[in-house]
Amino acid sequence: MSNTEDNWLLKVNNLTKIYGDYTENSIKNTGPKFNSNICPETGSIVACADINFELYPGEVLGIVGESGSGKSTVVKLLYFDMEQSLGSAFLKPHLDGLSNILEESNQKKRWIRNYLMGMVYQNPRDGLNFKFSSGGNIAEKLIMGGNFHVGNIRNRATDLLEKTEVPVLRMDDKPASFSGGMQQRVQISKAIANNPPLLFLDEVTTGLDVSVQAKVLDLIRELQQDLGIAMIVVSHDLSVIRMLTDRTIVMKNGRIVERGLTDQILQDPQHKYSQLLVSSLL
Amino acid sequence: MNILEINDLSKVFNLHILNNKKLEALKSINLTVAEGEIIGLTGKSGSGKSSLMKCIYRTYLASGGQINYKSINGMVDLVTASDHEVIELRKNEITYCSQFLSVIPRVSAVDVVCENLFKVNADKEAARYKAKGMLQQLGFPAELWDAFPVTFSGGEQQRINVARAIITSPRFLLIDEPTASLDPKTKDIVVDMLLDLKKHGTSILCISHDEYTIEKLVDRRINLHLGEILNLN
Numbered sequence: 001m002s003n004t005e006d007n008w009l010l011k012v013n014n015l016t017k018i019y020g021d022y023t024e025n026s027i028k029n030t031g032p033k034f035n036s037n038i039c040p041e042t043g044s045i046v047a048c049a050d051i052n053f054e055l056y057p058g059e060v061l062g063i064v065g066e067s068g069s070g071k072s073t074v075v076k077l078l079y080f081d082m083e084q085s086l087g088s089a090f091l092k093p094h095l096d097g098l099s100n101i102l103e104e105s106n107q108k109k110r111w112i113r114n115y116l117m118g119m120v121y122q123n124p125r126d127g128l129n130f131k132f133s134s135g136g137n138i139a140e141k142l143i144m145g146g147n148f149h150v151g152n153i154r155n156r157a158t159d160l161l162e163k164t165e166v167p168v169l170r171m172d173d174k175p176a177s178f179s180g181g182m183q184q185r186v187q188i189s190k191a192i193a194n195n196p197p198l199l200f201l202d203e204v205t206t207g208l209d210v211s212v213q214a215k216v217l218d219l220i221r222e223l224q225q226d227l228g229i230a231m232i233v234v235s236h237d238l239s240v241i242r243m244l245t246d247r248t249i250v251m252k253n254g255r256i257v258e259r260g261l262t263d264q265i266l267q268d269p270q271h272k273y274s275q276l277l278v279s280s281l282l
Numbered sequence: 283m284n285i286l287e288i289n290d291l292s293k294v295f296n297l298h299i300l301n302n303k304k305l306e307a308l309k310s311i312n313l314t315v316a317e318g319e320i321i322g323l324t325g326k327s328g329s330g331k332s333s334l335m336k337c338i339y340r341t342y343l344a345s346g347g348q349i350n351y352k353s354i355n356g357m358v359d360l361v362t363a364s365d366h367e368v369i370e371l372r373k374n375e376i377t378y379c380s381q382f383l384s385v386i387p388r389v390s391a392v393d394v395v396c397e398n399l400f401k402v403n404a405d406k407e408a409a410r411y412k413a414k415g416m417l418q419q420l421g422f423p424a425e426l427w428d429a430f431p432v433t434f435s436g437g438e439q440q441r442i443n444v445a446r447a448i449i450t451s452p453r454f455l456l457i458d459e460p461t462a463s464l465d466p467k468t469k470d471i472v473v474d475m476l477l478d479l480k481k482h483g484t485s486i487l488c489i490s491h492d493e494y495t496i497e498k499l500v501d502r503r504i505n506l507h508l509g510e511i512l513n514l515n
């Protein structure tokens with residue numbers, strides 16, 4: 001039964017992000033044991049440290065934890081939105097997973113970001129350019145991914161908007177005039193425009209009203225089922241995690257305190273903090 | 283040949299948030315299940331029946347012992363297997379049917395029943411065809427096939443739950459109270475469906491309080507009391 005071991009899509013080793021000057025002790029003296037992520041010696045902030053995990057193709061991994069636990073930092077580091085302090089990440093479709101993507105040149109990182117990844121942020125303003133039309137936003141990603149034929153771009157944008165149930169008639173309108181749920185669906189269209197094998201979703205339903213939340217969640221589930229995209233879903237909402245994910249990582253004070261099958265995390269949490277989290281939210 | 287061998291299994295819940303209270307749910311469980319065998323798990327509420335099932339399915343992490351499962355690809359100890367190994371086994375071999383239906387909202391009855399087939403990328407139309415056949419067999423009128431099971435009655439939900447669990451003909455089925463809220467006629471249909479699975483080689487561990495179901499269905503009965511097996515007959 002070891003045939004599953006080398007089948008990973010993304011492998012993350014020792015990923016760490018520290019703001020400010022740090023010493024060896026910064027990591028040693030912070031974390032859930034100290035209930036703090038501020039280094040007592042230097043005052044630096046350990047946003048996340050010692051993050052290790054593997055994601056398999058088509059798998060959905062949840063990251064839960066309270067605000068400030070470092071869950072968004074992890075996906076932002078992996079999407080090159082910020083630079084890591086330590087650690088490495090490997091992506092199978094990039095040089096067969098032999099090269100640390102976090103140390104690649106900016107040009108290569110851009111390529112990886114456009115061809116192999118998609119990101120959906122909590123705030124659509126982070127993922128969309130509000131000065132462009134919704135179609136233009138999708139076109140931007142397609143052009144970055146090497147598509148230059150205007151007709152093809154428009155066709156693909158139409159397909160994507162149809163798939164995400166954004167009225168195609170509004171393709172040339174700017175997202176600023178859309179509702180929150182529609183903006184989020186345009187953002188998802190953009191993120192999946194180049195059929196990436198990996199999608200990051202950072203609190204995508206937070207702040208939407210329940211019926212709109214439901215539509216966004218249904219869309220994500222459909223994408224996973226129909227396209228087999230692997231996803232990392234960051235959320236503090238355990239019902240989102242239960243609905244979407246196979247496995248879950250629980251973070252606190254910048255560290256992983258527990259990991260397991262999602263039903264196990266929800267029904268038999270082991271760590272004190274996971275137990276608190278589950279008992280507060282169910 | 284045994285498909286499952288449980289040795290000295292124990293489960294203790296360590297409740298950190300209740301002043302580190304410890305709850306002993308299972309004590310030194312030893313149990314074997316032969317291929318194609320149906321075992322009935324009986325015992326009072328709180329005796330550990332569901333805990334045992336959840337340990338096997340790995341929804342609960344066992345505290346000690348082994349759960350050796352003979353998979354198509356060899357022996358696996360479900361206590362120590364990696365999460366990914368467990369996910370693969372759940373997808374292809376082991377199915378758990380809980381006491382109450384828990385479904386993703388806004389999915390039609392047909393697609394809920396198909397869920398496990400979709401996971402292994404079965405052809406969607408063929409899967410739906412099969413699901414409709416099962417729904418018909420279980421007495422669902424066609425106008426309910428596209429409705430959302432969240433709105434169904436208790437007995438209807440239970441039948442959906444059973445159909446969803448057995449549509450893939452799993453090698454090993456864990457099923458919790460499959461007939462509890464069904465009328466006698468539907469009970470018989472469900473029991474016959476499970477017996478049909480057995481004929482095709484499925485091993486089943488079934489929790490039930492219903493004497494009639496146990497009588498008709500199981501080859502062997504295991505009685506749990508306060509987390510321990512009382513008798514083996």
